[in-house]
Amino acid sequence: MADGSGSKKRKLEEETKGDSEEDSMNVILALFGSFNPVTFLHLRTFELARDYLTKRRGWNVIGGVISPVHIAYGKKGLLSNEHRLAMARAATQDSDWIRVDDWECSQEGWTETAKALIEVEKCQIAKHPRDNIKLRFLCGGDLLESFATPGLWSDEDIETILTRFGLVVISRHGSNPEKFVYESDILQKFENQIDIVTEWIPNDVSATKIRRSLKRGESVKYLIPDPVIDYIKKHNLYQED
Numbered sequence: 543m544a545d546g547s548g549s550k551k552r553k554l555e556e557e558t559k560g561d562s563e564e565d566s567m568n569v570i571l572a573l574f575g576s577f578n579p580v581t582f583l584h585l586r587t588f589e590l591a592r593d594y595l596t597k598r599r600g601w602n603v604i605g606g607v608i609s610p611v612h613i614a615y616g617k618k619g620l621l622s623n624e625h626r627l628a629m630a631r632a633a634t635q636d637s638d639w640i641r642v643d644d645w646e647c648s649q650e651g652w653t654e655t656a657k658a659l660i661e662v663e664k665c666q667i668a669k670h671p672r673d674n675i676k677l678r679f680l681c682g683g684d685l686l687e688s689f690a691t692p693g694l695w696s697d698e699d700i701e702t703i704l705t706r707f708g709l710v711v712i713s714r715h716g717s718n719p720e721k722f723v724y725e726s727d728i729l730q731k732f733e734n735q736i737d738i739v740t741e742w743i744p745n746d747v748s749a750t751k752i753r754r755s756l757k758r759g760e761s762v763k764y765l766i767p768d769p770v771i772d773y774i775k776k777h778n779l780y781q782e783d
Contacts, residue, residue, distance in 0.1 A: 568673075569595060570605040570666050571680045571710065574646075574655055576617055576749065577610045577626050579774065580633040581766050583747045584608070588640055591680050591710045594739040604670060606640035606680075608633075609662055614652040619753065623647035625779060632769035656699035659707055679707045683717045690726060697728060704732040713740045756780040 571591050577584065592603040610626045611617075620626075630642045643662050646653055653661075663677040686709065689695050703709070713719045719738050723729040729736065747765050755762050757780055762771060774780060 566674055567599075567601045568604045568670070568675045569601045570607060570663075570670065570675065570677050571603060572607045572609060572643075572659065572662055572666075572677050572707075573680045574609045574658065575611060576615075576620055577608060577630050578617075578619070578621055578749050579626070579629045579752060579766055579770055579779075580608070581747050581749055581752060582764075583745050585633065585637075585640065585767075586741075586745065587680060587682070587712045590712055590739050590741055591678075591737075594737065595678075595710065599737070604639070604672065604675070605666065606637075607643045607662060607666055607677075608640065609643045609646050609658065612646050612649055612652045616652070621779060625773075625777065629770045629773050632773050633767045635769060654699060656702045659703065663707070677707055678710050679703055680710045681712070683711055683713045683719045683722075686711050686719055686729075687722055689729065690722075700728055701732070704729070704735045708735040708737070710737045710739060713738055715741065715744050753780045757782075 571588055573584065573587060575584070588606040592606070595601045595603055608630045610623065610630055611620075613620055613623050627642060627644055627647055634640045634642060643665060645661050645665055646658050659677065659679060666677060667675050689700055711719050723733055723736060723738075752762050752766060755765075756774065
């Protein structure tokens, strides 16, 4: 009579295999946004996320992607796709792992983030011939909280983002994304797909403040990469509303 040891062994092997696949996961971090212009804070989020996922999850972060939103998104003061792509490329030209993906900007119009993530994932996986690659959606705590804004996100898109990609949320000092996740039914449902990384070194740099300083003729050196400053000066950008 069988003692069940065979089935137990198979179950243990399956569980161990699952753990092994999780541990050997190759991750590409994807940051979506206006990048109007790119700041050091944008670039810093990649470093914070990579450190966290490497140390806490044991994952291998093989790349980072900046995906500027299409100008048809309609945000006030948004520069052309061409300029924002060029600035993003200038900002990452010396990075050995962060690149710019132009899929969003190459479309005829604006694409919902969930759909854009799917397409960018296809593009990036094709460029990285490795097994077990996952795209992870990198964002700030403000984007996480925007999930609660009525009419901004559909529940379907939020669920797609959480189940297919997962979130790596960079939390600002003083914010409480854990509380926000707890109070949101849909986020609580998929909380195991959300990694929250706290930025303990305060950094209040924002693209809005950068644009204001540029319009006023003030220096933005050490706030954004020098190649981006050079590009802005060359094309006389951000001089008008």
